[in-house]
Amino acid sequence: MKKLTLFALATLVAACSPKSSDLPVYLDASKPLDERVEDALSRMTLEEKVAMTHAQSKFSSPGVPRLGIPELWHTDGPHGIRPEVLWDEWDQAGWTNDSCTAFPALVNLAATWDRELARLYGDCIGQEARYREKDILLGPGVNMGRTPLNGRTFEYMGEDPYLAAQLVVPYVQGVQANGVAACVKHFAVNNQETRRTATNSVVDDRTMYEIYLPAFKAAVDGGAWAIMGSYNLYNGQFNCHNKKLLCDILKDEWGFDGVVISDWGGCRDDDQAIVNGLDIEMGTWTNGLRGAASDSYQNYHLARPYLERLRDGRATEEVLNDKVRRILRTVFRTSMSGEVHYGSFTSPEHFAAARRIASDGLVLLKNDGALPLQVPEGGKILLVGENAYKMMVVGGGSSNLKTKYEVIPLQALHEAFDGKVRVQWERGYVGDASTSFDRVDTGQDLTESRDAQTLIADAVAAAADADLVLFIGGLNKGANQDNEGTDRTQIELPYGQEEVIRALAATGKPLVVVNISGSPVAMPWADVAGAIVQGWYGGTESGHALVDVLTGTVNPSGKLPFTVPCRLEDGPIRTERQYPGIQVEGKPYWEEYYDEGIYIGYRWYDTKGIPVQFPFGYGLSYTTFEYSDAKVARAVVKGAGKTAVTEATGSGKTVQTVTVRVKNTGSVAGAEVVQLYIADPEASVDRPAKELKGFRKVFLQPGETKTVSFDLDRAALSWFDAEGHCWVAEPGTFQALVGSSSADIRATASFELK
């Protein structure tokens, strides 16, 4: 009976709903995307088209209400879904159902060197975005780590273009599998926060193509539906309407068919905004309705000024149609895709994923045996440092999140030892006592009345009966730390933490130091610590993830996605004209010269032979790995020649295969990131001593051996010829260097390219 009723109901619904053939083409999700786009476009008025090209609120841009085409909802990104803000203001809307899962910062993901985790991350955050009815996620960020001082390094994927390119694609694809567009940012050469809206990056083409563009190109080739411009200028033009970047490179060379969105407030010029490749202008007048006498969204460059130009013939409808096609494509790919996605939010699966990504990215930098923690029952751990206690999901700028909960290290330690070991916390120093950002409150009380010397004395006194001292410090997401809008002012630990660490070491107790930061911190005190862990902003589950590694529940397998130098001045950025830029007569903005060219990060230190504290790609485990038998498939390979810039990343055919055997020689299971670097010592141009061109994370049981194999295409052997505007793989001898970090090459094999 029940079945019959259901059948009758289904028949009735089918009879009443329009057949696919009755639907206008644009509403028929079974039709090809571009047919739908053309059909919708043909039905739209000029005003409706222009409306779609600029914001209508802080985080939305209009649809076409008359045609039932929904507006686009944008959200930060890139570590979780931003809490709702008011329609016209940055203030929180005060919703009580928008506390998300905070995923680890992107630099933490990069430190996992794990493509599968990047996919998992993208998928989970895409589900959260879909559940919250967002269409465009403003992330991931793939600007390169040029200076360790950049305030937004934590939102990016390290200093190497290959690593970032490999991780951005699965992230993007994971997000988009949920009918949410990933918006890759900030395009391009936006590598500092100091004067970010008034600095012109002067970069040569070889450097652009080899260092700063590859991760963006990989994302585009991998199917990214949206790209965000950046605040700075390049080539003397603001990047949100930069002809060379957006028209010539992104849309013409790479064939990007998605939508270009401005960074909030990144647009400056009516005419350039129209003709130079921008599609949606967001955030120009950040005060929204309050800032102008009339509806200020109408004052956007792509609003009334655009309509005026279209009406009097200064602008063409052809250019407008191109923008609208891209916007419609985005709508049909997301909310009107025809595929049903419901998403999910703050699920146990998301928390578990966040915990796994966070722990798999933790990097063990040093270990004299103090880790995993061994404390006798009834013993005591003295925990010192603000970051053992301070909640770190809030802050940092636009990636600020309101999370359902945040596990701090102190809580996780208590849970892990469950009363069997006493855990006493001493603050040790006062860093950033703020506990709210953008009206997201942690509810913590971080006020402190003791002075610096008393804080140290109290910590030292508390060490007397401790079995072990665990210091958890580093940076935070306050101003001049890891934070949007400002850069760091020093590469060393702030707030007098070095003094605290040295005082704790002087107690003679075993000392473990955890540095939580999103960017490289110099560690001149490294020799006084028994063990050092590089921690990150791990999100909701950060404390659990850290304690998982400290106790050995998880064997650390993260590797540094950037170099940790000994001193700032050892790096490639040595003049003011390189960073933060200088004023040049006759130039309206600050000029910043990328004089170091392609030599950033390990490319610089390796090539110049400058020692570093911890190299790129470095990270220890609780087990050990042995490499052997590195081999190339062929001693001589064919394939020398040129490759067009239009060729898709990774589409080239394999010219060489490198294999190596890796054995777990210790007594616990663990994962090793096997890295392949290529050296081209006979190149006719300067090339770095080595460059990363492959990596695999392999999990090995004690005693187990696996063969790891890397396929190389011509692109992996090429450098960018600016004059010929193409990639060149020159004939000659190449070296395949396989290792455990950029500085720890365990096996080498040579081959000749003809």
Ligand code: BGC
């Ligand atoms: C940031 C972007 C962010 C946007 C929206 C800008 O200031 O640079 O990364 O997505 O604001 O919050």
